[in-house]
Amino acid sequence: MADSETHQELPKSVDEAIDRLLNDLSEDDKEYLRGVSDPSELHFSLGLQIRNVYGLWGDNTELLASCAKASGHEPLIVDSKEVYFGFHPDEASAVIIKALLERLKKTGWARC
DSSP: OOTTOOGGGSOOSHHHHHHHHHHHSOHHHHHHHHTOSOGGGGTTTHHHHHHHHTTTTTTOHHHHHHHHHHTTOOOEEETTEEEOOSOOHHHHHHHHHHHHHHHHHHHTTSOO
């Protein structure tokens, strides 16, 4: 993953984040990830990269909201908009990792 991404290039949804990861990961990395049984073992490696590069510690509120929604969190409605408070970047990266692993395992050994 490139560290030089700007906010305009940041993924805004879980699906966009997964698409970006699948594009950026090597085939060897994908093969390794398909064998991961416990997503939490990726917290300090891939999870850290996701949190830092995709702006989860910054102002990428769209991706945080998408992760919260994907995990079943209920939003507050403020001025007719859904707002997710208190969803932590660690939780958000876990949502992305779980969804990535599910997609990789669904596709089997086919190239993503």
